[in-house]
Amino acid sequence: MKFLPPRQDNDKNQIYLGKDLAGAASLLPYGHIKVRVGGSQKVKADGRPIYHADVRFAWLLPFGGIAFAPHAKLTYHPQYPEVRLSGLIEECTWPPRSMYVRSPTSQVPGRVLVLGVAGEQVFGLLLPPTSLAARELADLRSSMTSEGVLYAWPFAPTAEPSIVEREVLLGELHGVAQRLIVPGCRIDKSGTLVLTNAPNAGGATLEAQLGLQSNPQSRPDFYGWELKAHVAKKLDPVTGAGSLTLFTSEPSGGRYKKSGFDDFMRAYGHENPSKVNRYNHAGTLRVGSPFSPKNQTRLVMVGYNGVAREHDPDGYLALESVTGDLAASWTFADLLDHWRKKHARAAYVPYLSHPSLGGYQYGTVVRIGEGASFLGFLTALAEGRVLYDPGSWLLHDGTGKKVDEKRRNQFRIQSTNVHRLYTRMLTLRTEAYAPNNDLSSRNLRRLGVTLPRLGALAPSEARPPSPELRLF
Numbered sequence: 001m002k003f004l005p006p007r008q009d010n011d012k013n014q015i016y017l018g019k020d021l022a023g024a025a026s027l028l029p030y031g032h033i034k035v036r037v038g039g040s041q042k043v044k045a046d047g048r049p050i051y052h053a054d055v056r057f058a059w060l061l062p063f064g065g066i067a068f069a070p071h072a073k074l075t076y077h078p079q080y081p082e083v084r085l086s087g088l089i090e091e092c093t094w095p096p097r098s099m100y101v102r103s104p105t106s107q108v109p110g111r112v113l114v115l116g117v118a119g120e121q122v123f124g125l126l127l128p129p130t131s132l133a134a135r136e137l138a139d140l141r142s143s144m145t146s147e148g149v150l151y152a153w154p155f156a157p158t159a160e161p162s163i164v165e166r167e168v169l170l171g172e173l174h175g176v177a178q179r180l181i182v183p184g185c186r187i188d189k190s191g192t193l194v195l196t197n198a199p200n201a202g203g204a205t206l207e208a209q210l211g212l213q214s215n216p217q218s219r220p221d222f223y224g225w226e227l228k229a230h231v232a233k234k235l236d237p238v239t240g241a242g243s244l245t246l247f248t249s250e251p252s253g254g255r256y257k258k259s260g261f262d263d264f265m266r267a268y269g270h271e272n273p274s275k276v277n278r279y280n281h282a283g284t285l286r287v288g289s290p291f292s293p294k295n296q297t298r299l300v301m302v303g304y305n306g307v308a309r310e311h312d313p314d315g316y317l318a319l320e321s322v323t324g325d326l327a328a329s330w331t332f333a334d335l336l337d338h339w340r341k342k343h344a345r346a347a348y349v350p351y352l353s354h355p356s357l358g359g360y361q362y363g364t365v366v367r368i369g370e371g372a373s374f375l376g377f378l379t380a381l382a383e384g385r386v387l388y389d390p391g392s393w394l395l396h397d398g399t400g401k402k403v404d405e406k407r408r409n410q411f412r413i414q415s416t417n418v419h420r421l422y423t424r425m426l427t428l429r430t431e432a433y434a435p436n437n438d439l440s441s442r443n444l445r446r447l448g449v450t451l452p453r454l455g456a457l458a459p460s461e462a463r464p465p466s467p468e469l470r471l472f
Helices: 132-143 166-177 202-209 254-258 261-268 332-343 374-382 415-421 438-447
Strands: 015-018 034-037 049-054 056-060 066-069 073-077 082-086 112-118 121-127 145-147 150-152 181-183 185-187 193-195 226-231 243-248 278-282 297-305 310-321 326-331 345-354 359-362 365-372 386-388 391-396 402-406 410-414 422-429
Touching: 049 310, 112 132, 121 132, 166 345, 166 359, 166 365, 166 438, 181 202, 185 202, 202 226, 202 345, 202 359, 226 243, 243 332, 243 415, 254 261, 254 310, 254 326, 261 278, 261 310, 261 326, 261 391, 261 402, 297 374, 310 332, 310 374, 326 332, 332 345, 332 365, 332 374, 365 374, 365 415, 374 386, 374 415, 410 415, 415 422
Parallel strands: 056 121, 226 345
Antiparallel strands: 015 082, 034 049, 049 073, 056 066, 073 082, 112 121, 145 150, 181 359, 185 193, 243 410, 278 391, 297 310, 310 326, 345 359, 345 365, 365 422, 386 410, 391 402
16 A cells, blocks of 8 residues: 555656666556657656556445556656556546545645555555545554555455565575475476476476476566575585576567577577587677677667666667677567566575485575666676576578577576665575475465475585674
């Protein structure tokens, strides 16, 4: 909910949600992010493009029923910066009367906007200042938890929460860590448990321990939290973490999109010396680095000002060929779409791989990233800290006819640089939270899955004493 200021937010009846989509706005479901030219008359506007995304919004009516707001949307103005929920009144059949600002000097203190989410649908109820409910909620405000300008009101337990508090997640991760070595496994999209001894299955195994099916989709893994399991050489303190995959994103422009994957691979892939009739497109690329000798391409950014730390919503990341052609590109809107869906809240969980036992051991020192800043992501890209690390290949039959393919366009970052992507990053110990497996057990029962078990650790592999909590 939001306790509206006396003049609400502005004369357009828009609801201010913060400076970035990673804050309060991340609590609301919304559609694909697009770019349009803004119509604001503010000094910094200058007709600059802005991001916007549709929101399925409906008002709850006092006499029962709902009234849809067909033009509801989120707008993100990076030049200010600010995010607003707008279009709540336009062409709505029964908008709440107390939503209107009657004149530029009108003051209507005490209104409370209550928001509820059911799947992809957002419902709103505006409580006028004269209502008993508005006054009682104002009295409870100091006891509520907040996410930016929005307050959470846990008025009743839910059967299936959409987002859980950090403490709940850490309790679940503590429960996983207490299991010591767990067998490598994953739960596929059909709900079937699949055992695996793949060396890089630590992420899928952690998801399985929490009752989650393997998640290739662009949304958080565990009740609003993105889980990033990463291999380490030591768990306490965490060392040797290496690089982490942030997300994968298919290019939305350039030759890759216009002519297709096959044509792109034949133009910019290189022959694999160890595998006959196969083109590879692999090797890390950084913004500012020279052309890749293998692929004859380099990574460039258009529309980002590193000095002013500003970006143009019409900007893009591009894979440029030595001849100046656009091999592939990603608009900032596409990158923002992937970034905000996955990384508003993230937990980075280290693990050790035990190949001889076919299992993994998860650490109790976990990093929590909150407030994923898209500007921070673009800055890390421009500085060469976020890498484009493709791993695509095309197999042909020797005459040029395609036999098989794999597309992988992933963006990665060194573990030591992850904190640059968030407004706040905490290093926390799961031992400080009571072990809990309520949500994971519920997920496993729903899927009908029973997890396999391995024996306890040998004494030589026992964890050392835990140092103090660290915050950076």
